[in-house]
Amino acid sequence: MARNVQSEAALEDEFIRRLRSIGYRFVKIPDVETLNNHFRELLSERNRERLGGVPLSNREFQSVMNELVGARTHYQVAQILRGSATQPVGKIEIKRDDESNLYLDLFDGRDFRNNIFEVSHQMTVMGLHENRYDVLVLINGLPIAEIELKRSDVEITQAFNQIIRYRSESFNYAKLMRLVQVFVVSNSNETRYFANGDGNLNSNFMFYWTDQANNRYNDLGIFTTAFFDKQRLHSLIAKYTIFDRTNQKMLLMRPYQIYATEAIIEQAKTHPHDNGYVWHTTGSGKTITSFKASQLLLRETNAEKVIFMIDRADLDLQTVKNFSAYLPETTSGQNPLDRIDNTEALVRQLASSDNGLIVTTIQKLNNAVSNDRYKATLTPYHDRRVIFIEDESHRSQFGEMRKNVNRWFKNAQHFGFTGTPIFPENVGQDGRTTADLYGKRLHQYLIKDAVRDGNVLGFSVQYLSTVSQKDGTVEDEQVPGIDTQEVWEDEDRVERVVQHILFNHNQITKQRHYNAILTVTNTRMALKYYRMFKKLDPKHDLKVTTIFTWEANELDNEAHQNDDAVTSRQGLDQVIADYNQLYGTDFSTNHFRSYFSDVSKRMKDHNDQTPEDNIDILIVVNMFLTGFDSKRLSTLYVDKNLQWHGLIQAFSRTNRVETDKKPFGNIIAYRNIKAKTDEAVALFSDGDSSGFLAPDYATLKPDFVDSIEKLLTIAPTVQSVDRLYDQGEEAQKEFVLAFRALLRLYNRIRVYDEFDWAQFEPRFSEQLLRDYQGRYYEAYQNVVKRQSAETVSVLDDIDFDISLIETDKITVDYIINLIAGIDTQSDEGRKRDIRKIERMLDNATTDSLKSKAELIRTFLEQQLPLLDADDDIGLSLSAFFAQSKQAAIEGFSRSHNLSVDFVNEQLADYAFYGKTNGGEVFQQLSGLSFHEKRRVKRELNDFIEELDPKYSLNS
Template identity: 60%
Template sequence: MVQEYESEAQLENQFMKRLNAVGYKTVVIRDEQALLNHFRDILNHRNIKNLDSKPLTDTEFSQVLNEMVGSRSLYEIAELLRGSDVQPYGKIAIQRDDNSQVYLEFFDGHDWTNNTYEVTHQITINGKYENRYDVTVLINGLPIVQVELKRRGVDFTQAFNQIIRYRNESFRNLFRFIQIFVVSNGGNSRYFANGDGNLNSNFMFYWTDENNNWLNDIDAFTASFFIPSRLHSLVAKYTIFDKANERMLIMRPYQIYAAEAILKQAQEHPEENGYIWHTTGSGKTITSFKASQLLSRETDATKVIFMIDRSDLDLQTAKNFNSYLPKSVSNQPALDRTENTYSLVRQLQSNDSPLIITTIQKLNNAVSGSRYKDVLTPFHDQRVIFIEDEAHRSQFGEMRKNINQWFKNAEHFGFTGTPIFAKNVGADGRTTETLYDKELHKYLIKDAIRDENVLGFSIQYIGTIKGKNIAVDDEKVPGINTKEVYESDERLRLIVQHILLNHDQITSNKKYNSILTVSSTAMALKYYQMFNELDPKHHVNVTTIFTWAANEDDAQEKQEQDVTSSRHGLDKVIDDYNNQYKTSFSTNHFADYFADVSKRMKEHSDRTPDDNIDVLIVVNMFLTGFDSPKLSTLYIDKNLRWQGLIQAFSRTNRIEKKTKPFGNIISYRNIKKETDDAVKLFSAGSQEDFFVPTYDELAGKFADAITNLHQVVSTPNDVDRLYDLGDEELKKFVLSFRDILKTYNKIRVYDDFSWNKVKDNEFTAQDMESYRGKYFDAYHHIQEHTDTKGEKASVLEDIDFQIELLETDKIDVQYIVNLIKTINLDSKDNTDADREKIKRLLDNADSMELKSKADLLAAFLDEVVPQLDPDANVGTALNQYLAKKRNEEIYRFAEETKVSTDELNEQIASYDFYGHTDSQKMTDALSNAGYSFKEKINLKKKIRTFVLNTIDRFTMS
């Protein structure tokens, strides 16, 4: 009989052969001890000179493992592997048995050829359960990439779920060095970074060639991704460390190709400029950071200046910049938000600051006056390279001309998501190409949507001239465009009523937030007043923000309303804001108000609804450069076109969870033609994938899904009998109801959707809830039915239940720790507000795991946080505090039991590494302390309980 599909074992063997072909040697490693022995042999060989030809003893190798892994987080291990400006790549120091110190090198991050590349498979680890890993890629004996395979035809997300299970159950010791996961079913392959906390399947990435063509098949993927020089570059070069959130980011292929294209252009054609066209939301900032670093390290440029527009620099953006980059020599942040030009000039003077980050405004100030002429004159003829973020906005005016005249030997590399072409050119007639010469790499919005790096858009046009919900077409509204009609109280009332009636449904019960963009500051205030009038109890939290001078550029409006009245109006808004959120802002300190609004928009949470902003009314602010996965909806009551339209739409399409299926655009203006024109221009002629299915298409899909479900079970109660019929039948229910969940998650945001329109009332809202309960039961049934080897007996073992479509987020340990790490230390008021918010969540915690740690976290908030400097790393301070408290508890227990702290630490380490305490060592230690046989039995139980409780209490991920 001919086998229809390649088996998983065949796929694995073929994959191993492909890795051999591109340069990996196969080694046989069956278990954890064999892995340790193999790494030890390679480490001895690599450091034979440093070790004076004397291999590491058992005691010394234990030191190595403790130094490399110990109690380090995955983030800290990743930093150790790559090194830093202070700490060299992959090196540690240990003390030898003869008390001499020796440095050991275990990874060369500079030269890929100075490393050993190997592959093994089917390593078995015995922990809580027995886990057998498919394929492990080793560099210098360290497991760096873990590959999980499923046979062709099987959903490859099963491999993702399996990795999560292995990671939770048995990834310990050297396996904590895994940096990258790869999953594949032969025909579909993805990669993603390892890290602390929960991993999100939404951030599994495609690998592509330079033209953004998928290399999905495992053979094509291997021939590009796993070439040793490329894998080495991914680990050593194309990694970003987000210090604020303590997470490691592996760059995506188009980001890598763009950075490499810039470096190549600078090295081979220094006389030419260039630009990168990467769509909004694709991570241009990370790409430009990396390009800047490479240029500063691998060219002879005197300075590399990363230049942005101040209007893009909100508080969170500044923190991101400083999070990704090291501090300057003066121990100041790499980027500050002040207007202090002297700090920039000092960086230009310093030989220790090859990479400078600044705003175009600050640099223009430095070169425009005479104050710093002597300092800056040498730069006239020196090689300076500029990296310019959001090139379409800030690089076309007088400031750019002034900078060019001063830095005459400069090269410019621009990044833009929406280039200027002949069709959308401004008054000065200059396009992106005329300014930057050459397009170096392109990644369009259609590519990003296809790759699931950003979301597509659902666009609804709501007629407002003749009444609520009258459809807008090309003929209906264009002739009615007078200011009087568009700004009438009656029309605004209809729009506000529509938002209030539909906002909960559109935003998944306010799980997400929205922006309402309007035509002027006067309209922003008018809308704000209308919301207060129609929603006096503030069911929907609304505020507005604008710069009162910059937006009042309409001549007629200036006659009707001057700048002062706009500012007074905003003062009243901020007074309301202070009452709502217990803050103390004013227009005199507008930047602080802006920072707080930005933070609340980004940290929107269904856990603390009173702290949220649900609808933010803006004119132009927040429509460019503002990135927040929690922003799902854009309400439009102004005319948008070309790059302004795409930029505004793109605020809503950041990937978050499956509960956010697309960016939701609701327009109260007839901008359909403008939308089609802009999409066509910025998708290089193709509109494919930009728009999600229409309501009618989704309604048909929803009806089909209901029919499929009813073919499996007629009623919710019928699900119960499936348990007796076997897992195959239960699987049919799970898959059919999951299809309903996925479609419902998309269709629910449409105005046209209501339950009485669904399938001739054959499927009701009550049916939905009843089936949800049965689906939950099936999920928990699968979770509980696991045999002692960790293998689920059910055919449902690795189904992706997409459980987040069923339940809202819980307040768990990871969520609280993430909030603590992002505490705002800029001022005492902000710090205290963040502390009180977190303490309220701790007080209301219903998670037993969180309750066991709540007193520790609350004490840290009260004792440590108020004493931290504004530029302190809260995550590091928390880790230090927990280590101190853990040591104190170990010391107290040691005093009580007369067991040494060293012995207790060894027992904790043993449980951390091997999943059990070392019973014999414990017996020996108690015998040495003089305990009787009976006392030893009781104390061993007591010590084991203490070890388990200590690990549980002080583990925060």
């Protein structure tokens, strides 16, 4: 270790000193028993009067622990600090020994000064393994934050991985640790925080803390002073936590969301007659921010109603679902936020005193204030204080409906949320900008900030010329009139575009792990493209559909411009009929909303395991280009003119963060919209477009070549990787780092049209990448085994990007399909197919396939040559596996002097109960010593656990 690298111990001491300097008191807690006793002591101190001088008995304290961290999920435990419909904020109820009920105060969620803030160092938990926590922050004796620190030369993700390991190995042994709300990881120079929760935690959702101008507090010292300020930490726990009931997750808000919320509350309190707006880029989580702002506005101001207003009916349902998921559960179990289906229902909610928060569309609200039948009910709202929160309302908020609402709610205050404001450059016919409408910009978080923070992705944009003339490329703006329309809608051109998509879609979307939208100019073109996909892809290898709205009374001349002389609605009915046949549904344009919901679900819930349920490409005109969020949408094909906020909104459908496999949102433009893209990027980046666009192919290619050369310098051949194990872990580390760098670049460069492996051959090839990939996976597996054995390895300091190879992994099903398709008609074809399969087995990157590889090789070498040309290879493989499984059971039984029937009985117990019957095993082994019984029992358990994964073709 370099002498100038600060040790972990020194870093921990410095961190604790800083906490003590801002008012935390130090408490020594070496083990779980001390932690429990300390909590009991502070609990008694906080509740001295309630206890009436009678300390908690051991049974009563056990009741406290059961009530606090008994058979509860973390989601349920975390709610105790914030309260619910059945639980007061920060309190629990127990029954005393004398049968009286007692409320105990755990946490004051209103005033941070009424809580005790402490820090502890190096608490040890003896769980599955010995775990030693670097630093704990406690509030009133409860461990609220766990901090893991690493040296500056260690990747921060190793601290994350350590937390995950500790969480699984020791939280059940230290029950109070399940109250941890937030984790902090740092290597001194890089510091992040993330929420605790049930299930797997994702390192992509570690967040930076920043100031109000979005400048990161990366240095641990600055982070500590800002994030662990007692009032700030208290507000994060008590106020800026959100519970997602739908997904049963606790969410901690990000700093820009908190600052925007605080700015809105401050404006509402100090300037109740002045509006304001928040500019937070699309995809940054505006729904959470607007929900929390709405909730706090009701709680902390004298507003009678807070109305969240949207301008699109198709988003109404999703918005209500989101808001409902974040609201506390009610005692009745009913939806706490009823969706308003019509104007009359909206008026009832306005008249009711039970609903403080209302979600509606501006169209419904405009109908209410414009209809005389509701006048008596709504007249009182002329003077009552109402606060409106309006989301992405570029069209309706600038029209007559907004004016009508303003005239009725004269004492209202409006707060707008937008990812793409209206500026003088992109102003509409109304002539007003977002600032004209809302006044003060209260907070901004732009796409450059979100890309930098990893909250959204940048964009890779490729412009492909599909129409040329002698004087250059045709552009809509340059060649006016019907002739231009004929050029863009020409059948040959549409066919070329579809052929390009069919040829490149798999590569662009990583073998359809992701899906895409194709946006076109009108419904006529949507149907034209849909029919072209059917014509060129008759077997429906790609699942393509379209969705759009239609005019109620479409003109005949418009209809005749469609193929087959049908109206757009009739054309969509034909599309939906195909859709019903493909997916087994029963929709029509008479039930368009149901069709819309199903399309939306299939676009969001893209499934690698059941691809037959997916939509690969959705053709749209305007729908789904705003307000639709899906991590699995990676690509936008563009065959229409986009500009200003419409362009940014459309592009932003593709840039939701999933994992490292998705490097950016991919835009393939079949129109020359580069000038419009550059204008929009400049406008909505507020003068700084860094990070908005990914590097082009010409920039990435030299980096990719350099990464290839670096890898080949370290390991000139695939076989040479094996020799690195003899040279020590530093040599292995060099290989891992070099190949990881290559993988990361490959993951980015392969989506470009210009990418072709032929450019890098014979120096490097796709097959070589796969071969090295197998060695990379083996190195990762070795590290995992060392970690479970609690030994320290230099490779522990490396964050393996295994997720980068997951979309390319060779599965058991894939290999079975290849075996079933082996060419048995010719000796040369059979050998060629077998070589291909054996090479894939050598490079297996899934545990399931690696466990079966030896059996599959045996089948290929010994059984396949015995089959006739007409034999079913798939059935023969299944029979071979079944026979091999039975032979393994008989062999184990003989070697351990057990009957085959007994081993089969234990297999059945394991399949049903998840474990063998230990009592029966010991009884069966009555003639052996106790130690021999334990040995055989352990070997039987290991054999049974490994049997099905190894001999089953279904996993």
